[in-house]
Amino acid sequence: MNKNRLVITEDGSHTLFVADLNEHYHSVHGAVAESKHVFIEAGLKPMLSKKKQISVLEIGLGTGLNAALALLEAENNNVQLIYTGIEPKPIDTEVVNQLNYFSIDGGERMREAIMSIHHGERSHAFSIGKHFVMNYLEARIQDIRFDNETFDLVFFDAFSPTSQPELWTIDVFRKIFSAIQPNGFLVTYVAKGEVRRTMKACGFEIEKLPGFAGKREMTRAHKPLITIPLTI
Template sequence: MAEAENKGNIRLIITDDGSHSLFVPALNETYHSFHGALQESRHVFIKMGLEYALNQKASPHVLEVGLGTGLNALLAAECAETYKISVHFTSIEAFPVDYSLAASLNYPKFIAHPDAEQWFEDIHRSDWHVDRPIHSLFTLKKLHTKLEDCQLPSSQFDVVFFDAFAPSKQAELWGMEILTRIVESMASQSVFVTYCAKGQLKRDLKALGLQVETLPGPPGKKEMVRALKF
Protein backbone atom coordinates (compact mmCIF):
# COMPACT_ATOMS: atom_id res chain seq x y z
CA MET A 1 0.00 0.00 0.00
CA ALA A 2 1.06 3.60 -0.50
CA GLU A 3 0.06 6.84 1.17
CA ALA A 4 -2.01 9.10 -1.03
CA GLU A 5 -2.95 12.02 1.19
CA ASN A 6 -2.62 13.35 4.72
CA LYS A 7 -5.41 15.36 6.34
CA GLY A 8 -4.85 16.04 10.01
CA ASN A 9 -4.06 12.96 12.02
CA ILE A 10 -5.83 10.53 9.70
CA ARG A 11 -4.04 9.52 6.51
CA LEU A 12 -5.66 8.31 3.33
CA ILE A 13 -3.93 5.18 1.99
CA ILE A 14 -4.24 2.97 -1.07
CA THR A 15 -4.79 -0.72 -0.30
CA ASP A 16 -3.63 -3.63 -2.41
CA ASP A 17 -6.78 -3.86 -4.55
CA GLY A 18 -6.54 -0.17 -5.47
CA SER A 19 -9.30 1.00 -3.15
CA HIS A 20 -8.66 3.54 -0.42
CA SER A 21 -8.74 3.20 3.33
CA LEU A 22 -7.86 5.46 6.24
CA PHE A 23 -5.00 5.00 8.69
CA VAL A 24 -5.38 6.30 12.25
CA PRO A 25 -1.92 6.91 13.78
CA ALA A 26 -3.30 7.24 17.30
CA LEU A 27 -4.56 3.66 17.14
CA ASN A 28 -1.96 2.37 14.68
CA GLU A 29 -4.95 0.92 12.85
CA THR A 30 -6.63 1.12 9.45
CA TYR A 31 -10.36 1.29 8.82
CA HIS A 32 -10.10 -1.62 6.37
CA SER A 33 -7.62 -4.31 5.46
CA PHE A 34 -4.52 -2.97 3.72
CA HIS A 35 -4.72 -6.16 1.61
CA GLY A 36 -7.79 -4.65 -0.04
CA ALA A 37 -10.53 -2.53 1.51
CA LEU A 38 -13.10 -3.18 -1.19
CA GLN A 39 -12.59 -6.93 -1.43
CA GLU A 40 -12.68 -7.29 2.37
CA SER A 41 -16.01 -5.48 2.67
CA ARG A 42 -17.55 -7.29 -0.28
CA HIS A 43 -16.52 -10.68 1.10
CA VAL A 44 -17.23 -10.28 4.82
CA PHE A 45 -20.27 -8.03 4.91
CA ILE A 46 -21.99 -8.37 1.54
CA LYS A 47 -21.33 -11.93 0.34
CA MET A 48 -21.25 -13.66 3.74
CA GLY A 49 -23.75 -11.32 5.39
CA LEU A 50 -26.33 -9.41 3.35
CA GLU A 51 -26.46 -11.74 0.33
CA TYR A 52 -26.60 -14.77 2.62
CA ALA A 53 -29.52 -13.23 4.53
CA LEU A 54 -31.53 -12.88 1.33
CA ASN A 55 -32.19 -16.61 1.54
CA GLN A 56 -34.37 -15.88 4.58
CA LYS A 57 -35.35 -12.21 4.38
CA ALA A 58 -37.02 -10.44 1.47
CA SER A 59 -36.49 -6.91 2.84
CA PRO A 60 -33.66 -7.09 5.39
CA HIS A 61 -32.96 -4.53 8.07
CA VAL A 62 -29.21 -4.15 8.62
CA LEU A 63 -27.44 -2.87 11.73
CA GLU A 64 -23.89 -1.68 11.17
CA VAL A 65 -21.51 -1.07 14.05
CA GLY A 66 -19.15 1.56 12.67
CA LEU A 67 -20.18 3.64 9.64
CA GLY A 68 -16.53 4.66 9.23
CA THR A 69 -15.67 5.40 5.63
CA GLY A 70 -19.16 4.56 4.39
CA LEU A 71 -17.86 1.69 2.25
CA ASN A 72 -20.13 -0.98 3.73
CA ALA A 73 -23.18 1.26 3.37
CA LEU A 74 -22.31 2.01 -0.25
CA LEU A 75 -21.89 -1.69 -1.06
CA ALA A 76 -25.18 -2.48 0.67
CA ALA A 77 -26.88 0.20 -1.45
CA GLU A 78 -25.35 -1.44 -4.53
CA CYS A 79 -26.58 -4.84 -3.37
CA ALA A 80 -30.13 -3.53 -2.91
CA GLU A 81 -30.10 -2.15 -6.46
CA THR A 82 -28.57 -5.31 -7.93
CA TYR A 83 -31.07 -7.70 -6.36
CA LYS A 84 -34.00 -5.25 -6.48
CA ILE A 85 -34.71 -5.68 -2.79
CA SER A 86 -35.60 -3.09 -0.17
CA VAL A 87 -32.90 -2.61 2.47
CA HIS A 88 -33.12 -0.49 5.60
CA PHE A 89 -29.65 0.25 6.95
CA THR A 90 -29.03 1.58 10.46
CA SER A 91 -25.43 2.58 11.15
CA ILE A 92 -23.87 3.65 14.45
CA GLU A 93 -20.88 5.99 14.45
CA ALA A 94 -19.41 7.84 17.43
CA PHE A 95 -16.63 9.63 15.55
CA PRO A 96 -17.69 10.46 11.99
CA VAL A 97 -15.14 10.86 9.23
CA ASP A 98 -15.05 14.48 8.10
CA TYR A 99 -16.72 14.85 4.72
CA SER A 100 -13.73 16.71 3.27
CA LEU A 101 -11.76 13.49 3.81
CA ALA A 102 -14.55 11.07 2.92
CA ALA A 103 -15.02 12.86 -0.42
CA SER A 104 -11.46 11.87 -1.36
CA LEU A 105 -12.20 8.14 -1.06
CA ASN A 106 -12.40 6.36 -4.40
CA TYR A 107 -15.08 3.77 -3.66
CA PRO A 108 -17.73 5.05 -6.11
CA LYS A 109 -15.48 4.31 -9.09
CA PHE A 110 -15.70 0.61 -8.24
CA ILE A 111 -19.52 0.64 -8.33
CA ALA A 112 -21.06 -0.04 -11.72
CA HIS A 113 -23.93 2.40 -11.36
CA PRO A 114 -24.09 5.99 -12.66
CA ASP A 115 -25.44 7.29 -9.35
CA ALA A 116 -22.76 5.72 -7.15
CA GLU A 117 -21.00 9.01 -6.47
CA GLN A 118 -24.29 10.64 -5.44
CA TRP A 119 -25.13 7.69 -3.21
CA PHE A 120 -21.77 7.98 -1.49
CA GLU A 121 -22.13 11.72 -0.96
CA ASP A 122 -25.64 11.28 0.43
CA ILE A 123 -24.45 8.55 2.81
CA HIS A 124 -21.95 10.94 4.35
CA ARG A 125 -23.96 14.15 4.18
CA SER A 126 -27.38 12.89 5.24
CA ASP A 127 -28.75 14.09 8.57
CA TRP A 128 -28.29 12.06 11.71
CA HIS A 129 -31.05 10.13 13.50
CA VAL A 130 -33.56 10.26 10.61
CA ASP A 131 -34.41 7.88 7.80
CA ARG A 132 -32.88 9.07 4.55
CA PRO A 133 -33.62 7.39 1.19
CA ILE A 134 -30.29 7.01 -0.63
CA HIS A 135 -32.14 5.50 -3.57
CA SER A 136 -35.59 3.98 -4.03
CA LEU A 137 -34.57 0.64 -2.50
CA PHE A 138 -32.09 1.73 0.16
CA THR A 139 -32.90 3.76 3.27
CA LEU A 140 -30.17 4.87 5.67
CA LYS A 141 -30.48 5.90 9.30
CA LYS A 142 -27.25 7.12 10.88
CA LEU A 143 -26.92 7.27 14.66
CA HIS A 144 -24.27 9.66 15.97
CA THR A 145 -23.57 8.01 19.29
CA LYS A 146 -21.35 5.50 21.02
CA LEU A 147 -22.55 1.93 20.84
CA GLU A 148 -22.37 1.78 24.63
CA ASP A 149 -24.93 4.62 24.84
CA CYS A 150 -27.24 3.43 22.06
CA GLN A 151 -30.65 2.02 22.95
CA LEU A 152 -31.17 -0.78 20.45
CA PRO A 153 -34.66 -2.07 19.68
CA SER A 154 -35.40 -5.68 20.52
CA SER A 155 -35.58 -8.38 17.82
CA GLN A 156 -35.42 -5.97 14.88
CA PHE A 157 -32.28 -6.51 12.81
CA ASP A 158 -31.89 -9.24 10.21
CA VAL A 159 -28.19 -8.65 9.54
CA VAL A 160 -25.46 -7.23 11.76
CA PHE A 161 -22.27 -5.84 10.23
CA PHE A 162 -19.95 -5.77 13.25
CA ASP A 163 -17.16 -3.58 11.94
CA ALA A 164 -15.66 -1.95 15.02
CA PHE A 165 -11.91 -1.54 15.28
CA ALA A 166 -10.11 -4.70 16.38
CA PRO A 167 -10.52 -6.00 19.95
CA SER A 168 -6.94 -4.97 20.69
CA LYS A 169 -7.91 -1.36 19.86
CA GLN A 170 -11.52 -1.13 21.10
CA ALA A 171 -11.87 -3.96 23.61
CA GLU A 172 -14.96 -2.39 25.21
CA LEU A 173 -17.00 -2.98 22.04
CA TRP A 174 -16.25 -6.70 21.93
CA GLY A 175 -17.20 -7.54 25.51
CA MET A 176 -20.09 -9.71 26.64
CA GLU A 177 -22.29 -6.76 27.67
CA ILE A 178 -22.24 -5.21 24.20
CA LEU A 179 -22.56 -8.55 22.42
CA THR A 180 -25.59 -9.41 24.56
CA ARG A 181 -27.31 -6.19 23.53
CA ILE A 182 -26.48 -6.83 19.88
CA VAL A 183 -27.86 -10.37 19.99
CA GLU A 184 -31.03 -9.17 21.74
CA SER A 185 -31.55 -6.67 18.92
CA MET A 186 -31.39 -9.41 16.27
CA ALA A 187 -34.58 -10.89 14.83
CA SER A 188 -35.13 -14.61 14.40
CA GLN A 189 -33.39 -16.12 11.35
CA SER A 190 -30.79 -13.34 11.45
CA VAL A 191 -27.06 -13.26 10.77
CA PHE A 192 -24.07 -11.57 12.44
CA VAL A 193 -20.85 -11.13 10.45
CA THR A 194 -17.45 -9.73 11.31
CA TYR A 195 -13.89 -9.84 10.02
CA CYS A 196 -12.69 -10.89 13.50
CA ALA A 197 -12.15 -14.59 14.23
CA LYS A 198 -10.86 -14.43 17.80
CA GLY A 199 -11.57 -17.49 19.91
CA GLN A 200 -13.08 -15.45 22.74
CA LEU A 201 -15.55 -13.82 20.37
CA LYS A 202 -16.68 -17.21 19.08
CA ARG A 203 -17.07 -18.56 22.60
CA ASP A 204 -19.10 -15.53 23.66
CA LEU A 205 -21.41 -15.72 20.66
CA LYS A 206 -21.99 -19.42 21.29
CA ALA A 207 -22.74 -18.67 24.95
CA LEU A 208 -25.40 -16.23 23.75
CA GLY A 209 -27.11 -18.99 21.81
CA LEU A 210 -25.85 -18.26 18.31
CA GLN A 211 -24.68 -20.91 15.87
CA VAL A 212 -21.13 -19.84 15.06
CA GLU A 213 -19.35 -20.56 11.78
CA THR A 214 -15.67 -19.95 11.06
CA LEU A 215 -15.46 -19.14 7.36
CA PRO A 216 -12.60 -18.39 4.97
CA GLY A 217 -11.62 -14.75 5.26
CA PRO A 218 -10.96 -12.20 2.52
CA PRO A 219 -7.55 -12.05 0.80
CA GLY A 220 -4.82 -11.58 3.37
CA LYS A 221 -6.92 -12.93 6.26
CA LYS A 222 -7.35 -16.62 6.95
CA GLU A 223 -10.70 -16.60 8.74
CA MET A 224 -13.84 -14.60 9.58
CA VAL A 225 -16.91 -15.28 11.68
CA ARG A 226 -20.58 -15.63 10.81
CA ALA A 227 -23.08 -16.37 13.58
CA LEU A 228 -26.73 -17.25 13.11
CA LYS A 229 -29.70 -16.61 15.41
CA PHE A 230 -32.65 -18.95 15.03
Protein backbone atom coordinates in the same frame (compact mmCIF):
# COMPACT_ATOMS: atom_id res chain seq x y z
CA MET B 1 -2.08 16.43 15.42
CA ASN B 2 -3.42 12.89 14.97
CA LYS B 3 -5.52 13.17 11.86
CA ASN B 4 -6.54 10.00 10.04
CA ARG B 5 -4.74 9.58 6.73
CA LEU B 6 -6.11 8.20 3.44
CA VAL B 7 -4.12 5.24 2.10
CA ILE B 8 -4.48 3.26 -1.16
CA THR B 9 -4.99 -0.49 -0.62
CA GLU B 10 -4.02 -3.33 -2.98
CA ASP B 11 -7.23 -3.21 -5.05
CA GLY B 12 -6.75 0.53 -5.59
CA SER B 13 -9.45 1.59 -3.12
CA HIS B 14 -8.95 3.95 -0.19
CA THR B 15 -8.84 3.15 3.46
CA LEU B 16 -8.06 5.35 6.45
CA PHE B 17 -5.05 4.87 8.67
CA VAL B 18 -5.66 5.80 12.30
CA ALA B 19 -2.34 6.82 13.82
CA ASP B 20 -3.68 6.76 17.40
CA LEU B 21 -4.54 3.05 17.08
CA ASN B 22 -1.92 2.14 14.45
CA GLU B 23 -4.79 0.48 12.59
CA HIS B 24 -6.52 0.81 9.20
CA TYR B 25 -10.28 0.97 8.63
CA HIS B 26 -10.01 -1.94 6.17
CA SER B 27 -7.55 -4.59 5.05
CA VAL B 28 -4.54 -3.12 3.23
CA HIS B 29 -5.02 -6.02 0.78
CA GLY B 30 -8.11 -4.26 -0.60
CA ALA B 31 -10.80 -2.20 1.14
CA VAL B 32 -13.55 -2.80 -1.44
CA ALA B 33 -12.53 -6.45 -1.87
CA GLU B 34 -12.58 -7.08 1.90
CA SER B 35 -15.89 -5.33 2.39
CA LYS B 36 -17.44 -7.45 -0.37
CA HIS B 37 -15.97 -10.68 0.99
CA VAL B 38 -16.98 -10.21 4.63
CA PHE B 39 -20.15 -8.14 4.56
CA ILE B 40 -21.72 -8.55 1.12
CA GLU B 41 -20.86 -12.14 0.18
CA ALA B 42 -21.02 -13.69 3.67
CA GLY B 43 -23.66 -11.31 5.07
CA LEU B 44 -26.08 -9.63 2.71
CA LYS B 45 -26.17 -12.16 -0.13
CA PRO B 46 -27.37 -15.16 1.95
CA MET B 47 -30.05 -12.89 3.44
CA LEU B 48 -31.19 -11.66 -0.01
CA SER B 49 -32.42 -15.11 -0.88
CA LYS B 50 -34.58 -15.21 2.29
CA LYS B 51 -36.27 -11.79 2.41
CA LYS B 52 -37.41 -8.92 0.20
CA GLN B 53 -37.08 -6.34 3.01
CA ILE B 54 -33.98 -6.55 5.17
CA SER B 55 -33.12 -4.53 8.23
CA VAL B 56 -29.35 -4.10 8.62
CA LEU B 57 -27.36 -2.71 11.57
CA GLU B 58 -23.75 -1.67 11.11
CA ILE B 59 -21.47 -1.08 14.09
CA GLY B 60 -18.75 1.32 12.87
CA LEU B 61 -20.13 2.98 9.72
CA GLY B 62 -16.80 4.76 9.07
CA THR B 63 -16.36 5.63 5.38
CA GLY B 64 -19.81 4.22 4.52
CA LEU B 65 -18.25 1.66 2.18
CA ASN B 66 -20.23 -1.32 3.52
CA ALA B 67 -23.45 0.68 3.41
CA ALA B 68 -22.84 1.90 -0.16
CA LEU B 69 -22.00 -1.60 -1.42
CA ALA B 70 -25.14 -2.89 0.30
CA LEU B 71 -27.19 -0.17 -1.42
CA LEU B 72 -25.84 -1.18 -4.84
CA GLU B 73 -26.63 -4.82 -4.08
CA ALA B 74 -30.18 -3.95 -2.99
CA GLU B 75 -30.80 -1.98 -6.17
CA ASN B 76 -29.41 -4.76 -8.37
CA ASN B 77 -31.62 -7.34 -6.64
CA ASN B 78 -34.77 -5.24 -6.22
CA VAL B 79 -34.73 -5.68 -2.43
CA GLN B 80 -35.51 -3.05 0.24
CA LEU B 81 -32.85 -2.31 2.86
CA ILE B 82 -33.46 -0.41 6.07
CA TYR B 83 -29.91 0.43 7.13
CA THR B 84 -28.95 1.70 10.58
CA GLY B 85 -25.31 2.80 10.80
CA ILE B 86 -23.69 3.61 14.12
CA GLU B 87 -20.67 5.88 14.15
CA PRO B 88 -19.49 8.09 17.05
CA LYS B 89 -16.73 9.78 15.03
CA PRO B 90 -17.99 10.73 11.55
CA ILE B 91 -15.18 11.23 9.08
CA ASP B 92 -14.37 14.77 7.87
CA THR B 93 -16.18 16.09 4.81
CA GLU B 94 -12.87 16.75 3.05
CA VAL B 95 -12.00 13.05 3.45
CA VAL B 96 -15.47 11.91 2.30
CA ASN B 97 -15.05 14.04 -0.83
CA GLN B 98 -11.77 12.30 -1.71
CA LEU B 99 -12.94 8.68 -1.28
CA ASN B 100 -12.33 6.84 -4.57
CA TYR B 101 -14.68 3.85 -4.15
CA PHE B 102 -16.71 4.87 -7.23
CA SER B 103 -13.66 4.30 -9.44
CA ILE B 104 -13.30 0.71 -8.18
CA ASP B 105 -16.94 -0.34 -8.07
CA GLY B 106 -20.35 1.11 -8.82
CA GLY B 107 -19.32 4.25 -10.74
CA GLU B 108 -21.50 7.32 -10.35
CA ARG B 109 -24.14 5.48 -8.27
CA MET B 110 -21.43 4.59 -5.71
CA ARG B 111 -20.31 8.23 -5.55
CA GLU B 112 -23.91 9.40 -4.99
CA ALA B 113 -24.45 6.72 -2.33
CA ILE B 114 -21.35 7.71 -0.35
CA MET B 115 -22.27 11.42 -0.53
CA SER B 116 -25.88 10.79 0.48
CA ILE B 117 -24.89 8.58 3.42
CA HIS B 118 -22.56 11.23 4.84
CA HIS B 119 -24.46 14.39 3.97
CA GLY B 120 -27.93 13.21 4.99
CA GLU B 121 -29.58 14.04 8.29
CA ARG B 122 -28.42 12.31 11.47
CA SER B 123 -30.80 10.32 13.69
CA HIS B 124 -33.62 10.59 11.12
CA ALA B 125 -34.33 7.93 8.56
CA PHE B 126 -34.15 9.16 4.95
CA SER B 127 -34.37 7.43 1.58
CA ILE B 128 -31.54 7.10 -0.90
CA GLY B 129 -33.35 5.96 -4.04
CA LYS B 130 -36.19 3.44 -4.00
CA HIS B 131 -34.42 0.55 -2.29
CA PHE B 132 -32.52 2.05 0.62
CA VAL B 133 -33.51 3.81 3.83
CA MET B 134 -30.58 5.20 5.83
CA ASN B 135 -30.55 5.94 9.53
CA TYR B 136 -27.18 7.37 10.60
CA LEU B 137 -26.81 7.38 14.38
CA GLU B 138 -23.90 9.46 15.61
CA ALA B 139 -23.35 7.54 18.82
CA ARG B 140 -21.41 4.73 20.49
CA ILE B 141 -22.91 1.25 20.43
CA GLN B 142 -22.53 1.13 24.21
CA ASP B 143 -24.95 4.08 24.58
CA ILE B 144 -27.72 2.90 22.27
CA ARG B 145 -30.80 0.90 23.23
CA PHE B 146 -32.56 -1.11 20.56
CA ASP B 147 -36.01 -2.62 20.49
CA ASN B 148 -35.94 -6.42 20.55
CA GLU B 149 -35.74 -8.34 17.28
CA THR B 150 -35.35 -5.28 15.05
CA PHE B 151 -32.55 -6.39 12.72
CA ASP B 152 -32.13 -9.28 10.30
CA LEU B 153 -28.44 -8.75 9.76
CA VAL B 154 -25.58 -7.10 11.66
CA PHE B 155 -22.30 -5.90 10.15
CA PHE B 156 -19.93 -5.82 13.12
CA ASP B 157 -17.06 -3.69 11.79
CA ALA B 158 -15.46 -2.20 14.90
CA PHE B 159 -11.71 -1.83 15.22
CA SER B 160 -9.94 -5.00 16.31
CA PRO B 161 -10.40 -6.51 19.78
CA THR B 162 -6.79 -5.53 20.54
CA SER B 163 -7.41 -1.85 19.72
CA GLN B 164 -10.94 -1.55 21.10
CA PRO B 165 -11.56 -4.38 23.60
CA GLU B 166 -14.53 -2.46 25.05
CA LEU B 167 -16.55 -3.19 21.88
CA TRP B 168 -16.10 -6.98 21.90
CA THR B 169 -17.71 -7.58 25.29
CA ILE B 170 -20.55 -9.70 26.57
CA ASP B 171 -22.64 -6.56 27.20
CA VAL B 172 -22.32 -5.42 23.59
CA PHE B 173 -23.03 -8.86 22.12
CA ARG B 174 -25.99 -9.43 24.45
CA LYS B 175 -27.46 -6.15 23.26
CA ILE B 176 -26.99 -7.18 19.63
CA PHE B 177 -28.33 -10.69 20.23
CA SER B 178 -31.57 -9.26 21.64
CA ALA B 179 -31.85 -6.83 18.74
CA ILE B 180 -31.53 -9.53 16.06
CA GLN B 181 -34.51 -11.48 14.79
CA PRO B 182 -34.50 -15.26 15.26
CA ASN B 183 -32.73 -16.77 12.21
CA GLY B 184 -30.85 -13.50 11.74
CA PHE B 185 -27.08 -13.27 11.93
CA LEU B 186 -24.02 -11.12 12.51
CA VAL B 187 -20.89 -11.10 10.34
CA THR B 188 -17.43 -9.86 11.27
CA TYR B 189 -13.90 -10.12 9.92
CA VAL B 190 -12.67 -11.26 13.35
CA ALA B 191 -12.07 -14.95 14.16
CA LYS B 192 -10.54 -14.74 17.63
CA GLY B 193 -11.45 -17.65 19.92
CA GLU B 194 -12.18 -15.36 22.86
CA VAL B 195 -14.59 -13.26 20.79
CA ARG B 196 -16.39 -16.39 19.55
CA ARG B 197 -16.69 -17.71 23.12
CA THR B 198 -18.21 -14.37 24.20
CA MET B 199 -20.71 -14.54 21.34
CA LYS B 200 -21.58 -18.14 22.20
CA ALA B 201 -22.18 -17.19 25.82
CA CYS B 202 -24.85 -14.77 24.58
CA GLY B 203 -26.64 -17.52 22.64
CA PHE B 204 -25.11 -17.17 19.17
CA GLU B 205 -24.22 -20.24 17.14
CA ILE B 206 -20.83 -19.76 15.52
CA GLU B 207 -20.06 -20.51 11.90
CA LYS B 208 -16.44 -20.35 10.73
CA LEU B 209 -15.94 -19.06 7.19
CA PRO B 210 -12.79 -18.44 5.11
CA GLY B 211 -11.30 -15.04 5.89
CA PHE B 212 -10.26 -12.37 3.40
CA ALA B 213 -6.81 -12.31 1.75
CA GLY B 214 -4.81 -14.84 3.64
CA LYS B 215 -6.75 -14.54 6.91
CA ARG B 216 -7.65 -18.08 7.78
CA GLU B 217 -11.17 -17.40 9.06
CA MET B 218 -13.93 -14.86 9.66
CA THR B 219 -17.09 -15.33 11.73
CA ARG B 220 -20.82 -15.58 11.04
CA ALA B 221 -22.81 -15.76 14.28
CA HIS B 222 -26.43 -16.96 14.04
CA LYS B 223 -29.32 -16.31 16.34
CA PRO B 224 -31.20 -19.61 16.48
CA LEU B 225 -34.94 -19.83 15.90
CA ILE B 226 -35.47 -21.06 19.43
CA THR B 227 -33.31 -19.46 22.08
CA ILE B 228 -32.62 -21.34 25.28
CA PRO B 229 -32.20 -18.82 28.13
CA LEU B 230 -28.63 -18.87 29.37
CA THR B 231 -27.37 -17.87 32.78
CA ILE B 232 -23.87 -16.50 32.81
